[in-house]
Amino acid sequence: MSKPVRVKLDVFEGPLDLLLYLIKEEELDIYDIPITRITEQYLEYLNLMEMLDLGVAGEFLVMAAELMHIKSSMLLPPDPETPPEELDPRGELVRRLLEYKTFKEAADRLRQMGERRSGIFGRFGVQPELEGGGLPAGRQDSPFAEVSIFDLIKALSRVLMDMPRQDIHEVLKDEFTVADKVHEIFHRLVKEPVIYFSSLFRAAKNKLEVITTFLALLELIRLKEVLIAQHNHFDEIEIRRNVVAPRELNTDGEAKNQ
Secondary structure (H helix, E strand, O other), rough: OOEEEEOOOOOOOOOOHHHHHHHHOOOOOOOOOOOHHHHHHHHHHHHHHHOOOOOOOOOHHHHHHHHHHHHHHHHHOOOOOHHHOOOOOOHHHHHHHHHHHHHHHHHHHHHHHHHHHHOOOOOOOOOOOOOOOOOOOOOOOOOOOOOOOOHHHHHHHHHHHHHHOOOOOOOOOOOHHHHHHHHHHHHHHHHHHHHHHHHOOOOOOHHHHHHHHHHHHHHHOOOOOEEEEOOOOOOEEEEOOOOOOOOOOOOOOOOOOO
């Protein structure tokens, strides 16, 4: 019997990343954040992450409490003795978001410089290629846009909303595990160069199978066995096998030689 796999991402964006993602998605003004709207959306993402058992860190819960505190503070009449620059309860959060955004953009620029540098080879260097003559992962002239964990969770939310409601309650046998789905996705990618995110769930019988499949996809991302990308912001998310440095999976759905 296959051993169940518990998904734990090595690199997982934090609460400030989620807030910046929501601000960008909703095209909000970072200097004038609609705190009620952003709090509701933040809590929706938090509930989804907890449902998926992604090991949500305490910092996400602390940020949720902070958002609720800011929301309640904005409902109170302002203190006449408070300095004008401190009247807005969102001020400290905005300052932290702007500071974090600056460091994040600087880190992205350094990463891009490193990737461009990795494409320069000496006289005896060999340029790595993908199957079909594609470009190495991360090259800036790639036609794909980067996809974050929050993009994947948002796409999963749409899949779950489209699932038909089941009025009849029945006891379901656990017919699949994360390890089973890891192998199913991996072997499908051996035959198909590209899998669309939504197609992973078309044959799902219930929400449990949808969630198990999603966790399997996260496990393959963690193992660097797949690449996730999309051509444009609202396009279908594409899943491709990472052929630059693939690692063989063992019979339990885990990478060998970790």
